[in-house]
Amino acid sequence: MTLSLYDVSVPVFRQYLAGLAGVLAKAVEAGVSDDVLGFRLAEDMLPFSFQVMQSIGHSAGAVATLRGETFPRAENLTTLAACKTAVDAAVAYLDGVKPADITVDLDADVVLANPRGSMTFTARNYLLTFAYGNFFFHVTTAYDILRHKGVAIGKRDFLGASQIKSRS
8 A cells, every 4th residue: 555645644634733623613612812822831932823823834834835835824813713714724725635736756855945044855754754743743732722721622622533534
């Protein structure tokens, strides 16, 4: 059995982004203040709104990069509802991506420009060593902040349990 870049990106990112959308919905329903957007677990960490933005950038943005496209940066995340809307838009983007849409060779160069310069990866390494790590760090941190703020969420929420496809 061969796994493609699509197989190990789109369904994975979609599942956990859907989980993030679910925990954001629970936070809104619980009446969590939008002040949470500036909350940090530690002083030297970036705030909740950044965690959501990076969750989107390292998932939908990573898939777009593999497609030779760009995905718009999530901006104006000034409310929990805006965060959920941005995550929902990223899920919708992933829903529109088909296996044939990711045609980049596993060993093709992927160049990421950032304020500190550029980084070059193979497509495989970009996804497996850079995008994955960053995505799971930021989506976990967003989840942890909401949990810390008292939102009644658990592991099944994080996993996007309704998205899990088991054989039974």
